[in-house]
Amino acid sequence: MTDAQLDAATSAALDGLLLSMADDEFVIGFSDSEWTGIAPILEEDIAMSSIAQDELGHAKALYELLAGVRADGRDADAIAYDREPDAYRHARLVDRGRGDWAMTIARRFLYDTADAARLASIGEGWLPLAELVGKIRREERYHVMHALVWADRLARAGGEARSRFVAALEELAPDAPTVLVAPDGEAALLAAGILTRPFADAAAGWRMEVAGILGPLGITLALDAPVGRATARTSHSDDFRWLHGEFTSVRRSDPEAVW
Amino acid sequence: MSPLAAGPAPDVDAVREVLRGVADPEIPTVSIVDLGMVERIEVGPNGIEVELLPTFVGCPAQEIIRDAVIQALAPLGRPAIVGFSFRVPWTSDRITPAGRARLAATGFAPPAEPADVRCPYCRSGRVAMDSAFGPTQCRSLFYCRDCRQPFEAFKPV
Numbered sequence: 001m002t003d004a005q006l007d008a009a010t011s012a013a014l015d016g017l018l019l020s021m022a023d024d025e026f027v028i029g030f031s032d033s034e035w036t037g038i039a040p041i042l043e044e045d046i047a048m049s050s051i052a053q054d055e056l057g058h059a060k061a062l063y064e065l066l067a068g069v070r071a072d073g074r075d076a077d078a079i080a081y082d083r084e085p086d087a088y089r090h091a092r093l094v095d096r097g098r099g100d101w102a103m104t105i106a107r108r109f110l111y112d113t114a115d116a117a118r119l120a121s122i123g124e125g126w127l128p129l130a131e132l133v134g135k136i137r138r139e140e141r142y143h144v145m146h147a148l149v150w151a152d153r154l155a156r157a158g159g160e161a162r163s164r165f166v167a168a169l170e171e172l173a174p175d176a177p178t179v180l181v182a183p184d185g186e187a188a189l190l191a192a193g194i195l196t197r198p199f200a201d202a203a204a205g206w207r208m209e210v211a212g213i214l215g216p217l218g219i220t221l222a223l224d225a226p227v228g229r230a231t232a233r234t235s236h237s238d239d240f241r242w243l244h245g246e247f248t249s250v251r252r253s254d255p256e257a258v259w
Numbered sequence: 260m261s262p263l264a265a266g267p268a269p270d271v272d273a274v275r276e277v278l279r280g281v282a283d284p285e286i287p288t289v290s291i292v293d294l295g296m297v298e299r300i301e302v303g304p305n306g307i308e309v310e311l312l313p314t315f316v317g318c319p320a321q322e323i324i325r326d327a328v329i330q331a332l333a334p335l336g337r338p339a340i341v342g343f344s345f346r347v348p349w350t351s352d353r354i355t356p357a358g359r360a361r362l363a364a365t366g367f368a369p370p371a372e373p374a375d376v377r378c379p380y381c382r383s384g385r386v387a388m389d390s391a392f393g394p395t396q397c398r399s400l401f402y403c404r405d406c407r408q409p410f411e412a413f414k415p416v
Contacts, residue, residue, distance in 0.1 A: 057317010
């Protein structure tokens with residue numbers, strides 16, 4: 001289906017879906033990039049840098065699709081950088097500051113598993129997104145593996161590693177379901193085949209998957225409907241305002257800068 | 260015919276032959292053709308169209324590769340329209356047998372599931388993955404227990 005064939009309601013819903021997916025990848029990518037140079041071990045310094053690079057690449061590709069849908073002359077960089085903090089639509093799960101290593105791994109574990117459930121819900125209804133998601137899923141597989149290895153390692157380590165990891169999971173649990181809050185216009189996206197299932201179904205599968213991983217590690221998390229569903233993607237923290245100042249600093253100092 | 264055109268139109272094979280001379284910016288021994296990045300070549304009235312597949316969505320070498328392709332095709336005397344797409348996902352099994360051999364000769368294990376990775380130096384199978392993530396998005400870190408050499412292997416995607 002081409003852009004021209006999308007009706008106004010579907011096009012608006014697609015705009016919101018693309019923006020939320022892109023902003024999630026963009027914000028967690030920038031947060032993770034803060035580990036470059038200071039991760040606990042060298043391999044993880046490289047891994048977090050590589051994962052961050054993947055996420056920023058996914059964000060860029062999604063912003064490019066969005067720029068095409070909007071066709072208002074603003075390119076991917078303009079969408080990514082030329083907004084006030086309140087106009088970002090990332091999920092509250094990725095809105096907090098980087099935190100310590102336990103917090104980073106807990107957030108990556110919850111995000112990567114939820115994101116995989118979201119990506120598995122994208123259908124063939126709008127081919128540019130379907131094709132991109134087909135490619136992205138091959139890369140995200142490595143992120144999920146990385147998160148699972150570290151979740152297992154920290155949980156089984158006992159002592160401070162385990163207690164800090166469990167505390168981080170419990171702190172993030174109320175925000176974790178924000179990734180899979182139904183997008184505006186979900187019915188239109190389902191009717192167009194852009195989504196193959198409601199996000200509520202994806203969230204149910206995700207909760208079972210997380211329980212299946214954490215249960216054997218002796219960890220139980222409450223991952224029911226998120227607290228503050230209505231503001232899951234609109235209320236942002238001071239941590240995010242700080243990060244926004246960081247990631248827009250080059251663009252603000254030289255809007256014509258090229259990479 | 261485009262006013263920019265000079266001489267007869269090159270055929271697709273000639274274009275592909277030129278692209279065999281465009282190397283991956285990080286691994287100069289392997290061409291983008293051998294890496295399986297060239298999905299489509301079309302010679303039409305508007306010029307030479309080349310559709311490339313990025314190995315990873317966010318690979319920062321895309322611009323460099325695009326520029327190198329345009330430069331390599333310039334002597335053919337027609338405008339080159341070079342774009343990246345996700346129409347077909349690039350997968351590691353698109354690397355040609357010659358490409359795999361050149362990767363190994365350069366010290367990179369060609370893509371394989373971790374259990375099947377062999378040391379590119381001594382061909383031992385007694386290798387261990389240190390980390391799935393290496394210095395670029397497309398490579399992992401391995402260590403050979405026989406020749407005690409760390410090496411990089413292409414990620415299977």
